[in-house]
Amino acid sequence: MARSGKPGRIKQLRQAYQVTKKGDPKIGWILLGTFVFGALVGTALFILIPPSWLAFDILSGALIGILALLIVFGRRAQKSQVKQIEGQPGAALAVLGMLRRGWKTDQMVAFNKQQDIVHRVVGPPGIVLVGEGNPVRLRGLLNSERKRHQRVAADTPVHEIIVGYGEGEVPLGKLARHVQKMKRQVKPAEMTDLLARLRAIDASRPNVPIPKGPVPTSMKGMRGNLRGR
Numbered sequence: 001m002a003r004s005g006k007p008g009r010i011k012q013l014r015q016a017y018q019v020t021k022k023g024d025p026k027i028g029w030i031l032l033g034t035f036v037f038g039a040l041v042g043t044a045l046f047i048l049i050p051p052s053w054l055a056f057d058i059l060s061g062a063l064i065g066i067l068a069l070l071i072v073f074g075r076r077a078q079k080s081q082v083k084q085i086e087g088q089p090g091a092a093l094a095v096l097g098m099l100r101r102g103w104k105t106d107q108m109v110a111f112n113k114q115q116d117i118v119h120r121v122v123g124p125p126g127i128v129l130v131g132e133g134n135p136v137r138l139r140g141l142l143n144s145e146r147k148r149h150q151r152v153a154a155d156t157p158v159h160e161i162i163v164g165y166g167e168g169e170v171p172l173g174k175l176a177r178h179v180q181k182m183k184r185q186v187k188p189a190e191m192t193d194l195l196a197r198l199r200a201i202d203a204s205r206p207n208v209p210i211p212k213g214p215v216p217t218s219m220k221g222m223r224g225n226l227r228g229r
Contacts, residue, residue, distance in 0.1 A: 039065030
């Protein structure tokens with residue numbers, strides 16, 4: 001049988017660890033401490049639960065330690081990745097790539113010469129326009145895109161988000177969670193019709209060049225590594 005060419009699970013985790021360590025140098029000690037603490041607590045709990053078999057209790061405690069390690073690693077890996085890509089053009093797109101099934105993300109539905117960018121996310125809350133760049137210039141871009149989308153999807157809520165740390169803005173590290181927590185207003189059965197309407201908007205857009213500069217994809221790569229893809 002031919003190999004798929006995908007790296008093994010252990011290799012994926014090693015790569016994820018190496019990338020994470022660039023932004024979180026103490027990750028090794030933190031993971032070691034997490035494992036030891038989780039294993040000790042788990043073993044103690046199993047010893048207190050009769051009947052007690054020492055070998056089984058130690059093994060069970062070690063498994064709890066590994067589970068705690070993976071949970072902490074996943075969270076710190078995501079935080080480290082966000083820190084490393086913050087400020088790069090397309091960073092918001094990389095974070096939005098972490099959204100699970102039921103969401104459709106379209107990159108750079110609007111932008112200007114100054115590389116202010118608007119991405120579009122379609123999901124349970126409706127249409128979410130996400131802008132990254134200068135907040136003052138983005139307001140004009142977002143307003144224009146909102147009107148454009150409302151012309152073909154007047155019955156669908158259109159939300160606007162500006163990524164940043166100013167008043168009313170959403171920090172990059174909280175972007176995916178913020179979008180996921182938005183009120184659900186579109187049913188899955190309505191998504192097909194909504195996406196068809198949006199394709200009409202995309203088809204009418206002028207064929208303009210994409211802004212220069214790399215769009216970071218390390219967040220999606222990290223997500224794949226952690227999930228074993």
